[in-house]
Amino acid sequence: MRVRTMMLLLLSNCNTISHAIPYPNLKIPHSIKHDGNNLHDTEKVNVPLYRTTTTNAMIASGPSSQSVRVGAPNAASQSNSNMSCFALGHGLSGPDCEYMASIGMFDQGRNAIHNNGKIWIGADGPNTFTFINGAGVPIILVMWYALLNDNTASFMNVRRPEISYSLPETGSAVEISAANGVPGGWSLLYNHSTTLSEYGQIANTFGEFSTGIYATIDVSRLVNMAGNSVMVRVFKGEPALDTTLQPVCVSDMRTCAYVCTSKSVRSCGATGTYQLINCGGQNAVAGIDDHGNPTGGCQGWANGGHIEVIFT
Numbered sequence: 001m002r003v004r005t006m007m008l009l010l011l012s013n014c015n016t017i018s019h020a021i022p023y024p025n026l027k028i029p030h031s032i033k034h035d036g037n038n039l040h041d042t043e044k045v046n047v048p049l050y051r052t053t054t055t056n057a058m059i060a061s062g063p064s065s066q067s068v069r070v071g072a073p074n075a076a077s078q079s080n081s082n083m084s085c086f087a088l089g090h091g092l093s094g095p096d097c098e099y100m101a102s103i104g105m106f107d108q109g110r111n112a113i114h115n116n117g118k119i120w121i122g123a124d125g126p127n128t129f130t131f132i133n134g135a136g137v138p139i140i141l142v143m144w145y146a147l148l149n150d151n152t153a154s155f156m157n158v159r160r161p162e163i164s165y166s167l168p169e170t171g172s173a174v175e176i177s178a179a180n181g182v183p184g185g186w187s188l189l190y191n192h193s194t195t196l197s198e199y200g201q202i203a204n205t206f207g208e209f210s211t212g213i214y215a216t217i218d219v220s221r222l223v224n225m226a227g228n229s230v231m232v233r234v235f236k237g238e239p240a241l242d243t244t245l246q247p248v249c250v251s252d253m254r255t256c257a258y259v260c261t262s263k264s265v266r267s268c269g270a271t272g273t274y275q276l277i278n279c280g281g282q283n284a285v286a287g288i289d290d291h292g293n294p295t296g297g298c299q300g301w302a303n304g305g306h307i308e309v310i311f312t
């Protein structure tokens with residue numbers, strides 16, 4: 001009874017999440033079968049840690065720069081799709097895989113099911129993300145790994161994502177882990193209707209993050225200002241275990257979010273065309289990068305924390 005009351009209090013405190021789903025109702029698959037067929041974790045990558053001399057604001061430019069690369073040279077508009085749905089990654093349904101192929105995605109996610117030093121399905125990493133479908137339509141979560149000098153990581157017409165996971169209905173959820181020192185991002189394919197942009201990025205709202213010492217996360221709307229709504233909440237502990245936990249920072253469509261300055265454009269990304277809005281609260285960091293562009297996002301999860309992402 002007490003737990004229930006606290007949950008209601010927690011939800012009513014946060015009036016922006018009208019679709020929040022109490023944790024006990026989440027359909028999170030807890031056991032992962034290691035059947036040997038879906039292991040894509042042989043690739044070992046040395047994840048470079050950030051230089052310790054960088055400032056918080058510089059580090060924060062890591063996440064924000066992914067959605068900015070609208071004109072990356074190698075991301076041609078033609079589809080390079082070569083993907084097969086013969087063998088499905090863990091958590092990806094056949095119809096969802098076929099949909100990804102139909103919009104010209106390069107491949108399914110690697111969907112590693114144990115620690116690959118980067119991004120994997122499971123709750124055993126220092127950083128965990130719970131992605132929750134609160135939208136009432138099928139959603140496919142797509143996550144990529146984005147080294148700072150990697151110009152095409154988010155271009156799904158030419159690059160294989162780390163994760164592509166089916167969240168078929170409201171309450172569908174998945175727990176994803178990330179090692180420290182990992183820069184990455186995600187977007188969503190909504191109701192089998194989201195396509196790739198003319199350049200090959202998912203034409204929807206992005207989340208961008210870097211984990212580690214200067215862990216930062218933000219919502220970016222630069223690829224599609226008319227994208228679907230997401231709410232990102234940063235926790236120091238596990239809200240699934242302690243329902244009284246409050247987020248230490250929030251990023252949503254209007255909070256710690258990158259938006260195009262001009263109200264008349266659908267997407268943007270060139271220097272001077274975008275801004276970071278309402279990013280000034282507790283653990284929220286905003287600065288200016290080397291090019292004079294805004295940089296920053298939600299911190300408060302250095303070297304480990306929990307991120308809850310609700311698609312609404």
Ligand SMILES: *[C@@H]1O[C@H](CO)[C@@H](O)[C@H](O)[C@H]1NC(C)=O
Pocket residue numbers: 080082
């Ligand atoms: C498509 O797959 C084939 C066979 O695995 C491979 O030889 C070819 O290079 C792939 N094409 C692209 C564009 O990756």
Ligand SMILES: *[C@@H]1O[C@H](CO)[C@@H](O)[C@H](O)[C@H]1NC(C)=O
Pocket residue numbers: 137191
């Ligand atoms: C989702 O897609 C179905 C099938 O195309 C359509 O009938 C429905 O209106 C869509 N719902 C939303 C919220 O877009």
